Amino acid sequence: MNVRRLAPWLLVAAPLAVFVALFLAPLVNLFALSLFRFDRSVGVVGGLTVENYTKFLGDPFYLGILWRTLRIGVLATLASLLLGYPLAYHMQRCRPRARAYLALLVLAPLLVSVVVRSFGWLVILGPNGLVNSLLVSSGIVRDPLRLLYTEGAIVVGLTHVFLSFMVLSIAAALARIDPALLRAAQNLGATERQTFFRVVLPLSLPGVAAGSLIVFTLSSSAFITPALLGGPRVKVMSYLSYQQTLLLSDWPYGAAIAFVLLGLVAGAVLVYLRVLESGRYGVVFR
Amino acid sequence: MPPVLVELREVAKAYEGHAAVRGLSLAVEAGERLALLGPSGCGKTTTLNMIAGFLEPDTGSIVIGGRPMAGIPPHRRDTAMVFQSYALFPHLSVFDNLAFGLRMRRVARAEIATRVREALELVQMAGLERRYPRELSGGQQQRVALARALVIRPGVLLLDEPLSNLDAKLRQEMRLEIVEIQRRLGITTVFVTHDQEEALSIADRIAVMSEGRIEQIDGPIGIYHEPRTEFVARFIGDGNFLPGQVAGVEDGQTRVDTAAGLPVRAARGRQRPGDAVVAMVRPEKTRVTLRPERLENSFTATVRAITFLGPVTRYQLLLRDMAFAASLPDASHLAGVEPGATVHVGWRAADCLLLDPAVPPA
Ligand SMILES: Nc1ncnc2c1ncn2[C@@H]1O[C@H](COP(=O)(O)OP(=O)(O)O)[C@@H](O)[C@H]1O
Ligand SMILES: [Mg+2]
Numbered sequence: 001m002n003v004r005r006l007a008p009w010l011l012v013a014a015p016l017a018v019f020v021a022l023f024l025a026p027l028v029n030l031f032a033l034s035l036f037r038f039d040r041s042v043g044v045v046g047g048l049t050v051e052n053y054t055k056f057l058g059d060p061f062y063l064g065i066l067w068r069t070l071r072i073g074v075l076a077t078l079a080s081l082l083l084g085y086p087l088a089y090h091m092q093r094c095r096p097r098a099r100a101y102l103a104l105l106v107l108a109p110l111l112v113s114v115v116v117r118s119f120g121w122l123v124i125l126g127p128n129g130l131v132n133s134l135l136v137s138s139g140i141v142r143d144p145l146r147l148l149y150t151e152g153a154i155v156v157g158l159t160h161v162f163l164s165f166m167v168l169s170i171a172a173a174l175a176r177i178d179p180a181l182l183r184a185a186q187n188l189g190a191t192e193r194q195t196f197f198r199v200v201l202p203l204s205l206p207g208v209a210a211g212s213l214i215v216f217t218l219s220s221s222a223f224i225t226p227a228l229l230g231g232p233r234v235k236v237m238s239y240l241s242y243q244q245t246l247l248l249s250d251w252p253y254g255a256a257i258a259f260v261l262l263g264l265v266a267g268a269v270l271v272y273l274r275v276l277e278s279g280r281y282g283v284v285f286r
Numbered sequence: 287m288p289p290v291l292v293e294l295r296e297v298a299k300a301y302e303g304h305a306a307v308r309g310l311s312l313a314v315e316a317g318e319r320l321a322l323l324g325p326s327g328c329g330k331t332t333t334l335n336m337i338a339g340f341l342e343p344d345t346g347s348i349v350i351g352g353r354p355m356a357g358i359p360p361h362r363r364d365t366a367m368v369f370q371s372y373a374l375f376p377h378l379s380v381f382d383n384l385a386f387g388l389r390m391r392r393v394a395r396a397e398i399a400t401r402v403r404e405a406l407e408l409v410q411m412a413g414l415e416r417r418y419p420r421e422l423s424g425g426q427q428q429r430v431a432l433a434r435a436l437v438i439r440p441g442v443l444l445l446d447e448p449l450s451n452l453d454a455k456l457r458q459e460m461r462l463e464i465v466e467i468q469r470r471l472g473i474t475t476v477f478v479t480h481d482q483e484e485a486l487s488i489a490d491r492i493a494v495m496s497e498g499r500i501e502q503i504d505g506p507i508g509i510y511h512e513p514r515t516e517f518v519a520r521f522i523g524d525g526n527f528l529p530g531q532v533a534g535v536e537d538g539q540t541r542v543d544t545a546a547g548l549p550v551r552a553a554r555g556r557q558r559p560g561d562a563v564v565a566m567v568r569p570e571k572t573r574v575t576l577r578p579e580r581l582e583n584s585f586t587a588t589v590r591a592i593t594f595l596g597p598v599t600r601y602q603l604l605l606r607d608m609a610f611a612a613s614l615p616d617a618s619h620l621a622g623v624e625p626g627a628t629v630h631v632g633w634r635a636a637d638c639l640l641l642d643p644a645v646p647p648a
Contacts, residue, residue, distance in 0.1 A: 178371065178373065180369045180370075180371050180373035181373050181375060181376075183335075183338075183340050183360070183367070183369070183373065184367070184369060184373035184374075184375070185375075185386070186339075186340070186359070186360040186361045187338055187340075187360050187361070187365065187366060187367045188361075188366070188386050188387035188390055188434070188438060189361045189387050189390035189391055189438065190361055190386075190390050191359075191361055194390060198386070199375060199377075202377045203376070203377055281377045283376070283377055283418050284376065284377045
């Protein structure tokens with residue numbers, strides 16, 4: 001093989017090495033760990049077993065946390081989609097300058113540390129926080145509502161950050177639509193509304209899909225935001241795994257929990273993509 | 287005379303202060319094929335977009351079928367456009383692309399199927415209903431775009447550089463086909479092109495545009511043989527341009543003193559003595575001979591180059607210090623003439639046109 005043929009491989013070699021060393025190897029390691037047994041007095045014991053998985057899948061308490069995690073992921077994705085689509089659509093119709101400012105605004109939450117951001121929500125949603133003070137002082141409710149440490153709080157906190165990914169990926173898809181297509185639709189008799197639902201929306205589906213995948217995977221695996229806004233009472237999978245691994249030192253069980261989450265998120269993503277691709281406008285994904 | 291279907295009155299449009307169309311008036315007769323011809327950037331697409339309703343004119347008015355179009359959105363105008371990029375919906379099959387306009391018009395399902403089939407047969411694309419645009423060649427996409435516009439039976443068909451993305455051979459074929467289809471349907475057609483050959487071969491009438499205005503509007507023969515301005519003459523076909531001044535008018539002829547110092551006789555024009563004019567003669571209207579001929583214009587010239595082009599032989603001459611081109615269908619009488627030789631070049635006064643000089647843009 002000559003150098004010319006080899007060059008691309010040499011170029012990807014470095015990032016590939018990093019990927020294998022820092023991501024793939026620990027993942028394999030972790031999976032192996034999830035097949036070990038844990039003994040309170042001895043620690044991790046060798047010998048392969050699926051005991052950790054059967055323990056998880058057979059216990060309604062753990063399954064409840066799994067469903068909650070997926071529910072939070074779905075809700076945060078839906079919220080980002082419903083808020084993000086109009087925003088992205090509007091951005092695309094703005095002049096370039098206004099569009100740049102809007103993009104900056106959308107990205108702003110990412111510039112703030114996740115801890116600071118979550119504390120912000122603690123202040124807003126707390127018993128004496130902004131929302132409750134307004135509700136109580138205006139007489140809508142008598143006693144402060146419990147807004148914090150709920151699934152709702154987690155969804156709000158996650159949507160706040162991940163909305164930006166949704167907006168950017170939808171905006172990118174919208175930007176790729178040839179403006180002549182919109183004119184063609186109107187020329188053929190479509191109102192603006194019909195043009196949106198029959199042309200713009202179907203053609204932006206790849207952006208919706210990409211944004212949803214990003215938001216869903218990030219939300220289902222988020223750790224700090226759910227830990228701060230949900231607390232120990234509203235546990236999610238990442239927190240459960242953390243608890244088993246670091247607080248109870250049951251590394252194999254913690255690893256198994258991580259893999260259950262990974263498997264379910266990956267499965268959900270595949271099903272989602274398959275549904276979109278086999279749908280009426282599947283051709284836009286090819 | 288057939289009734290006027292589309293009328294533009296003193297229409298103007300500017301983009302952010304930059305005028306794209308300036309006071310353009312145009313009447314398209316029912317059933318005719320009218321070409322808007324002009325160089326890139328002269329405002330053709332802008333004009334078409336105003337007819338379709340994608341743009342509102344800043345001033346002036348557009349009337350289609352007797353109805354003023356001010357404030358009427360594109361979807362309520364009786365026009366159908368074939369876009370330069372075709373603008374086929376990539377997420378819809380050929381069938382659904384064609385059915386789009388019919389569904390918007392709430393045409394019954396059974397009728398949609400019939401009309402789509404008929405339209406596809408018209409453009410010789412029957413059987414490709416289930417394909418997606420990306421699975422079609424450029425020529426096929428072009429046909430689908432045409433069928434999609436025709437299937438809604440619009441009053442006016444608008445085409446924006448419809449053939450510019452096709453290769454030369456396909457373009458020739460599609461020209462013929464567009465004319466045939468238009469004839470069969472009798473549909474009023476406005477098409478935009480920067481290609482003079484395309485305009486000449488497709489249009490009943492050609493509106494030559496420059497800088498957002500119409501320079502001249504006439505049939506292909508009129509535009510070619512009787513251009514009124516230097517711009518039109520330069521844009522369509524080749525010519526020898528001799529700028530000068532009208533010296534006098536007599537015996538139905540005009541004498542022009544050209545800047546190169548040649549006294550030229552031309553057919554009588556509108557100009558008066560003292561007016562600046564450009565005398566123009568097409569290369570194929572000239573005679574090149576070894577001895578002077580009895581023509582109203584006859585000069586000696588030096589041969590610079592001889593190019594045999596098949597149907598014609600082209601002589602590049604030096605007339606005084608000026609380049610001059612002559613195209614001869616038969617050059618047998620010049621056998622043995624080589625570059626550097628002295629010959630006689632001449633043309634009839636009747637073949638020498640007087641044009642208004644191109645005004646440099648203000
Ligand atoms: N959307 C636009 N914004 C600003 N200027 C434009 C726009 N569209 C066209 N123009 C300008 O208006 C003039 C006419 O454009 P156009 O109608 O597209 O010409 P043509 O179709 O004859 O090439 C050009 O100078 C072009 O640069
Ligand atoms: Mg154009």
